[in-house]
Amino acid sequence: MAAQAPSLSQRVDPAGYRAVLGRYPTGITVVTTVAEGCQPIGTTVNSFTSVSLDPPLVLVAIGRERTIHPVIASTRHFAVNILDEESTALSDCFSGAPSELPREAFCDAAHELGGSGMPLLDAALATIECELDRSIEAGDHTLYLGRITSLAARASESWPLLYFRGRYLRIEHAGTEELLGKPDST
Ligand SMILES: Cc1cc2nc3c(=O)[nH]c(=O)nc-3n(C[C@H](O)[C@H](O)[C@H](O)COP(=O)(O)O)c2cc1C
Known part of the structure; x- marks a missing residue:
């Protein structure tokens, strides 16, 4: 009898998956909501992406x-x-990594509640409040598709925190070099 072909999960080992996917740079977000007793909670998330403008949808993948x-x-x-x-300290704390900040006390993160009652961090470059549009089970994660109810870009001069090969990265030269590609239309 012919040997069965290995399943995809057998062929893709976790270290290889992380090594390859880690070469795709991302920003870093903290996804927040409110637990029972009006307790704000948050989790560091880099699997965030825009999805649709009409209707306005974004997606996060949550384990x-x-x-x-x-x-x-x-x-x-x-x-x-x-x-x-x-905000590397906040990213560490909200991911459960060793941190001097108290995870159980929302990492001492200064915040206000948005229109839908969601915690919006003072340290954020931009914030997006969402109502859950639908959930899609995807392996060991769930894709939460959020319909945007409000959004805000802060008048901040700082750059976004990046994540690359499992490490934080700064846009070191972005402020001094000309941007490549088509001009920004906004
Ligand atoms: C940079 C970074 C990005 C992360 N991105 C995600 C993600 O997209 N989805 C996810 O479920 N967990 C992600 N995590 C892991 C969670 O932040 C972490 O497992 C969680 O906060 C652990 O706390 P908990 O056990 O209380 O949930 C990420 C961690 C880091 C450091």
Whole structure:
């Protein structure tokens, strides 16, 4: 009898997956919502992307094991906070990495509540409040598609915090070199 071909998950080992996907640079966000008792909670997330303008949709992929996973499913609201490059300590804390900030006290992060009651971080470059449009189960994660209810870009001069090959990265030369590509239309 012919040997069965290995399944895809057998062929793609976790280290290889992380090494390859880690070469795709991303920004870093903190996804927030409110747990029982009006307790704000947040999780560091880089699997965030824009999806659709009409209707306005964004997507985050949240691991099923994450504390925030069932909370988003029940509140059906969340906010995406795009971190600036001064916010590595917040990113560490909200990811559960060793940190001097108290994770159980929302990492001591200064914030206000947005129109839908979602925590918006003062340290964010921009914030997006969403109502859950739909959830899609995807392996060990759930894709939460959020319909944008409000958004805001802060009048901040700072750059976004980047993530590349499992490490934080700063846009070191972006402020001094001419940008390549087509001009910004806005
Ligand atoms: C830079 C970075 C990006 C992350 N991106 C995601 C992500 O997109 N989705 C996710 O579920 N977890 C992501 N994590 C992991 C979660 O932040 C982490 O597992 C979680 O906060 C652990 O806390 P919990 O056990 O209380 O849920 C990321 C972590 C880091 C450091």
